[in-house]
Amino acid sequence: MALEQHGGNIYKASAEYGMDSSQILDYSANLNPLGMPAQLKDIFFENIREAENYPDPDCMALKEAISSYLDIGTDHIIIGNGASEVLSLLFNALLPKRVLIAVPTFSEYQQMAESVQCRVDFFMLHEQEEFRLDMERLIESLTPDMDAVILCNPNNPTSTLAAKEELESLLKASAEKKITVIIDETFIELTGGGNSNSVSDLLIHYQNLFIIRAFTKVLAIPGVRLGYGLGNRTLIQKMWGIKIPWSVNTFACLTAKFLPHLQEYLGQTQDWLISEKEYFYGQMLGIKGLKVYKPQTCFVLLKFSSPGMTSKKLRDQMARHGILVRDASNFLPLNNQFVRAAIKDRNRNEIFLKTIKNIMEGKI
Numbered sequence: 001m002a003l004e005q006h007g008g009n010i011y012k013a014s015a016e017y018g019m020d021s022s023q024i025l026d027y028s029a030n031l032n033p034l035g036m037p038a039q040l041k042d043i044f045f046e047n048i049r050e051a052e053n054y055p056d057p058d059c060m061a062l063k064e065a066i067s068s069y070l071d072i073g074t075d076h077i078i079i080g081n082g083a084s085e086v087l088s089l090l091f092n093a094l095l096p097k098r099v100l101i102a103v104p105t106f107s108e109y110q111q112m113a114e115s116v117q118c119r120v121d122f123f124m125l126h127e128q129e130e131f132r133l134d135m136e137r138l139i140e141s142l143t144p145d146m147d148a149v150i151l152c153n154p155n156n157p158t159s160t161l162a163a164k165e166e167l168e169s170l171l172k173a174s175a176e177k178k179i180t181v182i183i184d185e186t187f188i189e190l191t192g193g194g195n196s197n198s199v200s201d202l203l204i205h206y207q208n209l210f211i212i213r214a215f216t217k218v219l220a221i222p223g224v225r226l227g228y229g230l231g232n233r234t235l236i237q238k239m240w241g242i243k244i245p246w247s248v249n250t251f252a253c254l255t256a257k258f259l260p261h262l263q264e265y266l267g268q269t270q271d272w273l274i275s276e277k278e279y280f281y282g283q284m285l286g287i288k289g290l291k292v293y294k295p296q297t298c299f300v301l302l303k304f305s306s307p308g309m310t311s312k313k314l315r316d317q318m319a320r321h322g323i324l325v326r327d328a329s330n331f332l333p334l335n336n337q338f339v340r341a342a343i344k345d346r347n348r349n350e351i352f353l354k355t356i357k358n359i360m361e362g363k364i
Helices: 010-017 038-046 047-054 060-070 082-093 108-115 135-142 162-175 233-242 251-255 259-285 313-320 347-360
Strands: 077-080 098-103 117-125 148-152 182-183 209-214 225-229 289-290 297-303 339-342
Touching: 010 313, 038 047, 038 251, 047 251, 060 077, 060 251, 060 259, 077 082, 082 108, 082 182, 082 209, 082 225, 082 233, 098 108, 108 117, 117 135, 135 162, 148 162, 162 182, 225 347, 251 259, 251 297, 259 289, 259 297, 259 347, 313 339, 313 347
Parallel strands: 098 117, 098 148, 148 182, 182 209
Antiparallel strands: 077 225, 209 225, 289 297, 297 339
16 A cells, blocks of 8 residues: 555545445544534534525634633634645745744644745654753754744654743744744644643744644534734735635534533543553563554554564554554654554553554564
8 A cells, every 4th residue: 555645545545445434443543532512413413504605704612612612812823625625724924934843743834834835844853862852952953044934742653742931942043033832732732741741822922823623533523714914914814815715614613612612522532541641562572573652642653673664664564453653654753663543542552452462573
């Protein structure tokens, strides 16, 4: 099977391996294993007739709900068809000439930058440092001719989390050089402590901060496509000005009705994450030929040391047993020794752990 740019393509895997999609355990997509909240499902069903009308192009109910959720003014919020549209709008509004991207990370940052003819420089996270962000070294890498620096926090695919205090030091240094700091917090609710790790409360202090967020992962609604951005009023207004009408669909808009009830679901998410993340990591440590990087969110980066094992080979072998993992070899500068796997509920995790252990030990 050809290497995917993203995880979660169960349709292609189903056709490739001759399995019904319902038989597949998808560990290539990093979604909350609690699934879509029951109350949100009810909201979608009860309001299905709203799909007969055009959605609100201004997304007013959503902006107000997010404003209440994060205690941020509505004029600091842009809504998009997933985080990808927010990222596209951001680059087309900023039109940067040069950006610095910490890698390995989400490949669309580079793609979006190059789509507006922006020069891309890379700040390499070092494997010998467990891919943790060296903030002092990053700040030293900033030059006055840079327009923006991009970080994913927690980072995909390394599952590392930069401390809020470190990020504020980056914001201060960048502000002095008039550099925009773009922080992708798509997985922030899926970290221990959740929103307490976010820098959203720093927006009022730093005009050079832009945050990308989404409800895709934490609410397990990738098909709904709901992302949003947080930034200064001038930039947000410019982004709304170039946004196409009705890109945010009716069901995404209906999510506004659920957000006032989100806290209970987030509490359940934290209970699952805190226990299962440590269990999954601990069990992985005992598998011969596998290096496991300690996860800070709902997925883990794995590296092979077994002779002959590659990311493509493991992906294929796991898929033949009904489990998808993400081949991470196309995350610059990773190679074919890396894969990424989601962390799910205990029952599915037991199946995953048994399967990968048997493959690595040559039993299947």
